[in-house]
Amino acid sequence: MPESNKSQxxxxxSGERILDARSLRGLAHPLRIRLLKSLRHDGPATASQLAERLGESSGATSYHLRQxxxxxxxxDDPGRGKGRERWWKALHNGTSFAEDLHTSADPETRGAADLFLHEIASIHTQELATWIGxxxxxxxxxxxxxxxxxxxxxxxxxxxYELNEKLHAVVETYRTAAPAETGDAAQVRLHLHSFPRSNPPR
Structure with missing residues (x-):
């Protein structure tokens, strides 16, 4: 299998991978989304470590990491591990949709987008519930x-659209801000949901 090249x-x-129809279909699987999330948030890991972390078999995590x-x-993260131990790392900070994905008429692409968005929403719900608990x-x-x-x-x-752009810009100013010298910084998850809702019939 050829090595991945981030520049391709x-x-x-912001260092986010822009998804097109092909890459979206490659990512739109619940376990792949969770694997990528774990590598981005918790750093490089082996397939076995990810399997234990996510409650999956190492065979499943190995297969989906290759995908x-x-x-x-x-x-691969060749600077880690010994012998045949294979470590993996994420290539991007996050993901975002290419503009045409929002209006695609292709059923397979629309299905992949729906699966991806529902899985992200489930992850957000789990993260929020964990924080409350x-x-x-x-x-x-x-x-x-x-x-x-x-x-x-x-x-x-x-x-x-303008509101979302302004909020994203504010978030970016904190992405590059240096943590306080006191050393009491923690990884913070920020969820932003904005969408129109239909008014009930009168």
Whole structure:
């Protein structure tokens, strides 16, 4: 199998892989999405380590890691491990959709997009539930620093797009900010959901 090359795959300024129809179909599998998430959030790992972490068999994780590599999402991390032990690492910080994926009429592409988005939504729900269930284990001020808010706004589609762009820009300023010298930084997950809702019939 040829080695993956990060430069062969388009990415945006944030280091996110831009998914086209082919790469989306290659990623749209629940275990592949979770494997990639784990490598991005928790760092390089072997197939056996990922199997234990995700409650899967090492045969399943090995197979799906090879599929992720074939589509340019992960690659070998040769600086780790000994002997035949194979370590994997993620190639990008995240993923985003190419514009045409949102309007694709191809049933296979639309199905892959639906699976991907539903799996991401499930992961968000799990992460939020974990935080709520463990927040008292964190000392002050961590236990009160999280947020669970929602807002209802009346916007045009253009305004919704503009709002999302501005929020993303704010997040980017914190991505490059240096942690405090006190060394008390932690990995923080930030979920942003914004979508139109239909008004009930009157």
């Amino acid at each position: 795959h388009p990415e945006n300024a 992720l590599a074939a589509h340019g999402f992960v690659e 463990t927040r008292h284990d964190w000392p002050e001020p961590w236990s009160t620093s999280g947020d669970l808010s929602d807002f209802t706004l009346n916007l045009t589609a253009a305004q919704l």
